[in-house]
Amino acid sequence: MALSGRLKPALPLLPLLPALVFPPLLIQMLGDLHGGGLTLLSQFVVAAFQPSLDPTVLSAQVTGLQITLITALLSWSLSCVVGVLLGLISSRTIWVLVSGTAGASRWIRRLLSPLRSLHELIWGLLLLQIFGLSSWVAVMAIALPYAALMARVVADQIDSRDIPAMKALRSNGAGTIPTLITALLPSFAESLSHHMAHRLECALRSALLLGVFGLGGLGTDLALSMQSLQFNELWSGLWLLAMAMGSLEVLTHRLGVKLIGALILLAPGVGAGWGRLLAMDLSMPQLMLPLTDLSGSGALNAAIEALPTAPWLTLIGSTIWLTALAAAVAIGGPPLGLLLWPGRYGVVMQRVSWGLMRLFPPPLTALLLLLLAKPSLGLAAIALGLHHLGVMGRVLQDELDSRSNATRTAMQCSGASQRLCWLYGDLAGASRNYLAYAAYRMDVILRDTAVVALVGGAGLGWQLRESLTSFHWALVIWLVLAYALLTMAGEMVSERLQNHWACEAGGL
Amino acid sequence: MPTRERRAVVLTGLILSLGITASSTSAGQTLKVGAIPDQNPEKLNRLYGSLAQELSAKLNVPVRYVPVSNYAAAVSAFRTGSLDLVWFGGLTGVQARLQTPGARVLAQRDIDARFTSVFIANGSSGLRPINSQDQLKQLKGKRFTFGSESSTSGRLMPQYFMKQASVTPADFAGGRPGFSGSHDATIAMVQSGAYQAGALNEQVWSSNVKAGKVDPNKVRVIWRTPTYPDYHWVARPGLDQRFGSGFTERIRTTLIGLKPDTARRRDVLELFGAKRFIPAKASDYAAIEKVGRQLGKIR
Numbered sequence: 001m002a003l004s005g006r007l008k009p010a011l012p013l014l015p016l017l018p019a020l021v022f023p024p025l026l027i028q029m030l031g032d033l034h035g036g037g038l039t040l041l042s043q044f045v046v047a048a049f050q051p052s053l054d055p056t057v058l059s060a061q062v063t064g065l066q067i068t069l070i071t072a073l074l075s076w077s078l079s080c081v082v083g084v085l086l087g088l089i090s091s092r093t094i095w096v097l098v099s100g101t102a103g104a105s106r107w108i109r110r111l112l113s114p115l116r117s118l119h120e121l122i123w124g125l126l127l128l129q130i131f132g133l134s135s136w137v138a139v140m141a142i143a144l145p146y147a148a149l150m151a152r153v154v155a156d157q158i159d160s161r162d163i164p165a166m167k168a169l170r171s172n173g174a175g176t177i178p179t180l181i182t183a184l185l186p187s188f189a190e191s192l193s194h195h196m197a198h199r200l201e202c203a204l205r206s207a208l209l210l211g212v213f214g215l216g217g218l219g220t221d222l223a224l225s226m227q228s229l230q231f232n233e234l235w236s237g238l239w240l241l242a243m244a245m246g247s248l249e250v251l252t253h254r255l256g257v258k259l260i261g262a263l264i265l266l267a268p269g270v271g272a273g274w275g276r277l278l279a280m281d282l283s284m285p286q287l288m289l290p291l292t293d294l295s296g297s298g299a300l301n302a303a304i305e306a307l308p309t310a311p312w313l314t315l316i317g318s319t320i321w322l323t324a325l326a327a328a329v330a331i332g333g334p335p336l337g338l339l340l341w342p343g344r345y346g347v348v349m350q351r352v353s354w355g356l357m358r359l360f361p362p363p364l365t366a367l368l369l370l371l372l373a374k375p376s377l378g379l380a381a382i383a384l385g386l387h388h389l390g391v392m393g394r395v396l397q398d399e400l401d402s403r404s405n406a407t408r409t410a411m412q413c414s415g416a417s418q419r420l421c422w423l424y425g426d427l428a429g430a431s432r433n434y435l436a437y438a439a440y441r442m443d444v445i446l447r448d449t450a451v452v453a454l455v456g457g458a459g460l461g462w463q464l465r466e467s468l469t470s471f472h473w474a475l476v477i478w479l480v481l482a483y484a485l486l487t488m489a490g491e492m493v494s495e496r497l498q499n500h501w502a503c504e505a506g507g508l
Numbered sequence: 509m510p511t512r513e514r515r516a517v518v519l520t521g522l523i524l525s526l527g528i529t530a531s532s533t534s535a536g537q538t539l540k541v542g543a544i545p546d547q548n549p550e551k552l553n554r555l556y557g558s559l560a561q562e563l564s565a566k567l568n569v570p571v572r573y574v575p576v577s578n579y580a581a582a583v584s585a586f587r588t589g590s591l592d593l594v595w596f597g598g599l600t601g602v603q604a605r606l607q608t609p610g611a612r613v614l615a616q617r618d619i620d621a622r623f624t625s626v627f628i629a630n631g632s633s634g635l636r637p638i639n640s641q642d643q644l645k646q647l648k649g650k651r652f653t654f655g656s657e658s659s660t661s662g663r664l665m666p667q668y669f670m671k672q673a674s675v676t677p678a679d680f681a682g683g684r685p686g687f688s689g690s691h692d693a694t695i696a697m698v699q700s701g702a703y704q705a706g707a708l709n710e711q712v713w714s715s716n717v718k719a720g721k722v723d724p725n726k727v728r729v730i731w732r733t734p735t736y737p738d739y740h741w742v743a744r745p746g747l748d749q750r751f752g753s754g755f756t757e758r759i760r761t762t763l764i765g766l767k768p769d770t771a772r773r774r775d776v777l778e779l780f781g782a783k784r785f786i787p788a789k790a791s792d793y794a795a796i797e798k799v800g801r802q803l804g805k806i807r
Contacts (some may be wrong), residue, residue, distance in 0.1 A: 037700030130586025228548030
């Protein structure tokens with residue numbers, strides 16, 4: 001601690017620090033280059049400008065996109081409503097207000113954390129085993145972790161604020177509910193609705209990813225096109241998706257608190273009605289437990305037998321290593337890019353490339369990278385990192401846009417170079433919030449390691465997919481448990497970092 | 509909008525949503541057909557669109573094609589009743605039947621009784637054509653990729669034949685094989701050089717060669733496996749109760765009776781890459797089950 005006190009790096013250098021991962025990763029990639037996939041890669045690029053216009057393909061994709069949108073909308077509204085309720089009951093402030101002690105809130109938070117520790121993909125694959133291929137499975141797979149995450153955000157927002165109006169009302173003898181409604185809700189409605197709008201886009205990405213793993217919608221079409229290397233078909237789907245994501249982005253930025261609220265309440269009706277038009281199966285799912293003779297002691301024996309069959313240290317080690325590398329790529333990338341290419345032209349180009357990175361599902365990026373280089377953990381990390389780099393790029397840009405450029409102007413007037421102005425003028429101001437968000441992103445990346453399994457032997461995710469395709473339930477349970485523990489540990493670390501970097505960042 | 513009106517709108521929305529959710533319990537009288545995802549979507553949509561029409565006309569019930577992009581999801585969907593009739597691979601068919609007691613094997617293609625996989629290698633890998641199975645040993649230390657985790661021709665049988673030559677997945681470079689995700693991707697990965705060798709379904713290999721998608725200077729076949737039984741149609745139990753007695757048998761007769769006498773039927777058979785369907789039974793796949801258990805893919 002004493003050492004870190006003396007050797008503290010300047011604030012704007014902190015977001016740049018993870019970029020140190022680029023030289024070794026690039027050297028490894030260069031060493032692994034094989035160039036044999038260039039023809040195919042160029043076909044992929046050319047296909048971007050010649051998307052398939054085959055009516056069979058297009059109509060399937062348009063239907064798929066609608067199913068993906070409905071899934072996103074339903075899961076989003078469900079997770080917002082449930083998340084706010086759970087958030088209220090896991091808030092310390094509210095427990096103190098209602099019962100005088102905050103003890104229960106901690107227990108509720110702990111109970112909720114396993115829910116959000118599993119990736120929606122894993123929830124999807126598990127729920128599929130229990131309920132079959134119902135559309136609700138995809139909805140629930142997203143809503144469960146999202147609701148728990150929303151609960152954490154809501155509780156953090158309430159607890160991290162000192163609300164004078166509340167104290168005033170309480171000391172004047174106002175009841176609990178009126179106090180909540182008049183003092184508490186308005187104070188965080190604005191930032192909460194921002195967060196909810198952002199989550200709608202996340203829900204769309206999640207719904208797409210679930211499709212990639214067989215749960216229907218546009219993701220299924222994209223996965224099939226990708227698997228058979230039909231790049232023209234793939235691009236018509238990607239362009240459709242880009243249009244949907246773009247309009248959603250514009251829409252969510254314009255919606256105010258009230259409209260977001262109305263959308264949440266109307267979404268179930270709209271989604272269910274729309275889904276019916278498409279003959280989506282939204283009937284109540286029935287419990288269909290996997291057929292096993294796992295009764296009591298049998299289950300225990302099978303579980304004990306399965307435990308030593310996996311190389312746990314290697315699996316967990318490579319999962320953490322993959323997360324660290326991918327997070328470094330995602331966090332260090334945007335500031336480094338803007339530092340190296342700061343002009344207006346550079347910013348526009350980088351925004352476009354961030355958009356593309358968000359658009360490509362990580363398995364697709366991994367496939368494209370494999371056309372250039374040999375498989376390795378580094379390659380898996382880059383594939384995963386690039387997707388999140390797209391997200392972090394947008395976070396950084398939003399953060400920079402929302403700040404005044406007074407410092408930079410002052411520096412420019414005193415004759416500093418463009419790069420220095422950007423570094424100490426722009427980035428310095430945005431660093432705290434950017435890093436606070438990055439800490440949260442690391443959790444997401446850890447969960448996402450499950451999706452780059454295709455690159456061969458990358459950690460717990462790979463083993464989990466292998467066990468799921470073997471229907472080896474005993475091992476699946478251990479793997480899910482390991483994932484949950486790992487993400488919970490990661491969450492604790494990231495919470496500390498978040499508190500360290502920005503107390504005022506408010507949970508986002 | 510005044511507050512009262514707005515409230516009314518919101519309330520109507522909520523009621524509507526509850527109503528729709530509650531009323532949309534499915535009738536369950538549609539025959540849901542699916543397939544493991546090992547071909548391109550355009551082909552799958554065309555193939556299963558035509559097949560659904562053909563089945564619907566012959567069986568006199570509505571038939572719907574449900575696309576699935578994941579092998580394990582297809583098995584689970586069959587077990588849970590989300591799919592009634594599925595075109596499975598050898599391994600997934602056995603997995604599905606073991607998890608769904610009473611499920612019946614109906615038919616296979618003329619080519620499925622004696623199916624083969626090919627091992628392919630990149631020209632720069634130094635791998636030489638293999639004359640005896642024992643020479644599979646030269647794959648040790650190479651970067652090797654399978655197709656999908658549950659693929660019979662792209663993973664299970666190739667792994668089994670390698671095991672007979674005492675080559676295990678841990679012997680490959682990196683200590684593990686890759687999983688390209690599909691037969692087509694395996695060709696692309698090996699041709700590009702990302703992996704030095706790989707194994708896939710011979711039918712897919714031949715059709716890629718015919719379509720000119722393979723560069724013979726970069727990738728070639730080094731070994732063809734012995735034959736084994738592969739793809740087949742499996743029907744859920746209880747279809748006779750739902751659609752009338754003898755229904756399962758009628759599906760089988762319809763499939764086996766498919767002849768290239770109309771444009772639609774010709775199309776279906778062509779897309780399946782078969783001249784006709786022939787009867788199949790569960791015992792035909794006993795060998796696959798044994799291999800599946802040996803390699804831990806069946807528990």
